[in-house]
Amino acid sequence: MNQIKKDLILISKMIPFKQITISAFVLIFISCNISSKKPKPEKKPNIIYIMADDLTIQAISAYGGIYKDIAPTPNIDKIANDGMLFHDVLCNNAICGPSRASILTGDYSNLNGYYKNENGGKFNDTLWTFPQEFQKQGYRTSLFGKWHLGTTPKGFDTFKYHNTAGQQGLYWDPIYNENGVDVKEKGYSTNLSTEFALNWLENSKQSNDPFLMVLQFKAPHRPWEPDTKYEQLWENIDMPYPATFNDNYEGREMTAGNTEMTMEYFSNKDMKLPEPAGLEGTEKLKWTFYGARPGEVVQPEGMSDEEGRKWRYQTYIKDYLACVKSVDDNVGRVLSYLKENNLEDNTIVILTSDQGFYLGDHGFFDKRFIYEESLRMPFMVKFPRMIKPGSVNEDIISNIDFAPTLLDLAGLKTDHKMQGTSFVPLLEGKTPKDWQDAMYYHYYEFPYWHHVQPHYGIRTQKYTLAHFYYNIDVWELYDLEKDPNQLNNIINDSSYKEVVAELKGQLKELMVKYENNKSLEEFRMITDKDFGKIVEQKSNEPSVQDLLRKDNQKMN
Numbered sequence: 001m002n003q004i005k006k007d008l009i010l011i012s013k014m015i016p017f018k019q020i021t022i023s024a025f026v027l028i029f030i031s032c033n034i035s036s037k038k039p040k041p042e043k044k045p046n047i048i049y050i051m052a053d054d055l056t057i058q059a060i061s062a063y064g065g066i067y068k069d070i071a072p073t074p075n076i077d078k079i080a081n082d083g084m085l086f087h088d089v090l091c092n093n094a095i096c097g098p099s100r101a102s103i104l105t106g107d108y109s110n111l112n113g114y115y116k117n118e119n120g121g122k123f124n125d126t127l128w129t130f131p132q133e134f135q136k137q138g139y140r141t142s143l144f145g146k147w148h149l150g151t152t153p154k155g156f157d158t159f160k161y162h163n164t165a166g167q168q169g170l171y172w173d174p175i176y177n178e179n180g181v182d183v184k185e186k187g188y189s190t191n192l193s194t195e196f197a198l199n200w201l202e203n204s205k206q207s208n209d210p211f212l213m214v215l216q217f218k219a220p221h222r223p224w225e226p227d228t229k230y231e232q233l234w235e236n237i238d239m240p241y242p243a244t245f246n247d248n249y250e251g252r253e254m255t256a257g258n259t260e261m262t263m264e265y266f267s268n269k270d271m272k273l274p275e276p277a278g279l280e281g282t283e284k285l286k287w288t289f290y291g292a293r294p295g296e297v298v299q300p301e302g303m304s305d306e307e308g309r310k311w312r313y314q315t316y317i318k319d320y321l322a323c324v325k326s327v328d329d330n331v332g333r334v335l336s337y338l339k340e341n342n343l344e345d346n347t348i349v350i351l352t353s354d355q356g357f358y359l360g361d362h363g364f365f366d367k368r369f370i371y372e373e374s375l376r377m378p379f380m381v382k383f384p385r386m387i388k389p390g391s392v393n394e395d396i397i398s399n400i401d402f403a404p405t406l407l408d409l410a411g412l413k414t415d416h417k418m419q420g421t422s423f424v425p426l427l428e429g430k431t432p433k434d435w436q437d438a439m440y441y442h443y444y445e446f447p448y449w450h451h452v453q454p455h456y457g458i459r460t461q462k463y464t465l466a467h468f469y470y471n472i473d474v475w476e477l478y479d480l481e482k483d484p485n486q487l488n489n490i491i492n493d494s495s496y497k498e499v500v501a502e503l504k505g506q507l508k509e510l511m512v513k514y515e516n517n518k519s520l521e522e523f524r525m526i527t528d529k530d531f532g533k534i535v536e537q538k539s540n541e542p543s544v545q546d547l548l549r550k551d552n553q554k555m556n
Contacts (some may be wrong), residue, residue, distance in 0.1 A: 044139075044210040044410055045383065046347040048334060051103075051214075052327050053096060053146055053221040054367065056357035057378050058242075059324045063087075066240045067359075071321040075332030076380075079351050083382030084391035084427060090439050090459060091399050094355040094367045094374040096221075097123070097148055099399055103354075104129040106403035106418030109442065110516040114149070115526055116445035122150035128416045130403040131155030134212045137412050142200050145193035145216040152180070160196050162189070162218060169218045171225035188227045190219045190323070194330040198337055205341065210410070215334070219323040222365075223269050226322030233325065239317045241310075244485050247362040251489040254453075255468050255476065260294065261358070261366040261450040263309045263316075267291040271298050271315050313360050320359065348383040348409055352402075368452040370441045370466045371486050375459060383409070386427055393426050396461060398439045419514055437461065440510035446470050446527050454527055458507040465503040469520050470527060477503070 061068035062077040062085055091099050093109050101114035101123050109115045114123050132155035135141045143153050146169055147161035162169025163177035174189045175182050176196075185192050197215045204211070226233070249257030268275075269288045279287055291298035299308030331351065338344045356374045358364035367374035377399065381387060386409075400420035407414060408422035425432055442456040453474075457466030462481055468474040477491040477500060490496050511517045 043346060045385070046210050046343065047134075047212045047406060047410065048338075048347060048349050049212070049214045049406070050216075050331060050334070050349070050351045052217045052219060052324075052351075052353050053148075054355075054357045055220060055324065055327065055353035055378060056359060056373065057376055058359050058361070058373065059220070059321060059357075060378050062380070063378070066242065067321060070234070070237070070239065071325065073324065073328040075328045075335060076351055078335060079331070079349055079382045080380040082384070082389050083349070083380060083387045084393055086379040086381075086397060087376075087392065087394045088461065089352070089377045089379035089397045089399070090375050090441070091355040091377050092439065092441055093443055094369065094441075095443065095445060096354045097150075099354040100149060102399050103402045104131070106130070106400050106420040108400060108419055108440075108514050108516060109444070110514070110518075111419065117449075125151040125154055129155055130406055131212060131214065133407060133412060133414050133416070134410065137410075138209055139410070140204060140207060140209050140211040141213075142197070142211070143214045143216070144197040144200070145189075145214075146218050147216070152177075156214075158200060160193075161216075168221070171218065171223075174218075188326070190217050190227070190326040190330055193217060194333050198333065201337060201341075212406075212410075217327055217330070219327050220320050223267075224316065224319035224323055226319055227326045230322040230325050233322050234318045239314055239321075241313070242359065242361045244362045244487065245313070245360050247487065249362075250487075252476065254472050254474050255455075256362060256369070256371070258453070259364070259451050260292075261368075261452070262363045263312050263360070263365075264297050265292055265450075266298055266312045266316060266365075268298055271312065272319070273298070316365060317359055345384050348381065350379075350381050352379045353377055366450050368443055368445070368450060370443070370455060370457045370459065370464060372464075372480075372484070375441065381427060383427070388429065391429065393431075394461075395423070395426055395431050396436055396439055396459075397423050397426070398436075438506055438510065440507070440514055440516075441466070442516065444523070444526050454523065456507075456511070456523075458503055458510060460503070460506075463499065463503055465500070465507065470524060 057063045058065045059067060059071070059073070060076055061072040061074070062080040092102055093099060093115070095117055097117045098109050098114050101112045102108060105112045105127055112124065112127060131141050131143070135155045135157065141156045143156045143159040143161060145161065146167070147153055148167045150167060153159045153161060158179060160176045160178045161167065162174055163182055164170055164175045169189060171189050173184065173186055174192065175184050193215060197213060201213065247256070267289045268291055270291070275284075275287065290296050297308065299311055303311060335349070338347050338349070355367050356372075356376050357367050358373050361373045362371070369375070379397070398420065400418065401423050402420065404418050404420045404422040405424055408424045421436070426435075438458050438460045440456070440458060443452065444454050446452065446454050453468040453472060454470045455466050455468040457464065462479065464476075464478045464480060464486065466476045468476070475491045476489045477496060478486045478488070479490060479496070480486075491500065508517075
């Protein structure tokens with residue numbers, strides 16, 4: 001406005017007096033018109049949420065690791081390179097269904113009621129979920145791929161999800177539920193799910209409404225069946241072994257050392273052995289899953305135990321990473337579509353998994369433990385309007401934080417209360433001073449699958465403290481700075497006496513905060529509900545809070 005006034009004075013000196021009024025009026029009118037214009041409201045962003053099943057940080061080259069040069073993931077890496085890569089996104093219950101339920105609701109298992117996979121019931125489809133809120137507030141919504149919650153999805157205008165084997169789905173020629181109707185498709189599921197997603201984008205691109213698209217791959221979940229073109233991808237090389245491959249579980253014999261998820265528990269099906277001719281019914285099932293129970297070890301004749309163990313690992317890791325290769329290819333297809341259709345700048349692309357996974361780390365496959373490889377989720381976000389390319393974040397985030405963050409990114413308000421917190425400020429590079437410095441973890445499923453003791457604990461950026469409680473009473477403490485591989489349980493190290501007391505105090509506070517301060521007997525009942533009691537419990541057993549209080553008193 002100051003410049004316009006100066007211009008008016010200058011013009012008044014250059015033109016006759018009679019014309020000043022008219023000229024000034026015109027200029028003032030123009031200047032007022034310019035100054036009164038309001039900026040157009042920013043268009044709401046589109047969101048593509050991509051989640052693979054059992055995809056772990058170790059398998060993504062953006063995170064580094066021993067496979068980064070042998071099995072790179074350039075398309076997944078592009079999301080990180082063009083956006084923000086997160087290093088400390090943590091799962092509050094490291095198993096597929098419960099993690100998905102927490103992501104959808106923004107709440108812990110004790111509030112959403114979905115604690116376990118095996119016979120864990122069905123997800124309560126009367127609960128609020130973030131897709132329903134997006135749909136309610138004008139977003140076009142869709143779901144393609146894996147659902148795995150035992151219910152029909154709600155909050156989606158269109159869905160097409162795996163609907164065989166308890167919604168686990170098949171890699172080849174899968175059956176999908178398409179808007180309520182089962183449809184058998186021909187082909188490889190990772191490619192098919194992407195094809196359905198891209199077709200939906202293409203067929204609805206004339207709409208002016210923003211969209212939320214959820215694309216959830218079955219891969220790289222067990223039984224790790226690669227696309228045909230990748231079956232022999234690394235046939236002539238040996239994959240490297242993780243540093244903890246030969247973990248002997250010293251000091252952790254009753255926890256990490258007492259599971260059914262080591263290299264000895266792969267089945268005939270896992271190892272892709274040719275099925276003998278003529279097997280049917282029970283005999284066929286017995287052969288297929290032989291190796292998954294104690295005492296059943298699958299390996300070629302003539303191999304030593306060590307040779308067999310390495311052979312099983314090499315078979316497993318090559319199949320797993322080949323499945324990841326297809327996930328990466330299809331992430332590339334989605335990114336290419338966005339670029340070709342001028343959707344890049346206004347589309348948020350998120351890539352994650354339902355938890356981490358073991359790739360021979362500690363001699364394991366699968367997940368479940370509070371240990372780092374299963375606790376940490378891959379997570380990256382690309383959004384050119386907000387996020388600086390190549391950004392990295394190392395703050396603690398939990399999967400219950402996803403729902404409020406997605407709503408916040410879209411500018412959607414809700415009266416529904418969630419336990420999670422939006423981390424949009426972190427995406428902008430501004431970590432609030434009061435941001436969470438610890439997360440509460442709780443795993444309930446036992447003994448199936450894989451015989452991992454139920455446990456709860458706390459994870460800070462420096463320490464992991466866990467209590468294994470079902471039919472044992474074992475505490476574990478790890479100093480993540482000194483022992484990042486978590487090989488040394490230092491719970492009885494006197495030099496950590498004050499650390500243990502402080503962590504137990506924090507753990508108690510978090511259990512109260514998240515409304516899960518039950519007794520051990522009540523926690524065990526959650527497990528017993530689906531599997532039957534394995535050990536008799538004592539009546540009048542103290543609560544977890546009482547135990548923590550007594551431990552603190554002992555420490556002091």
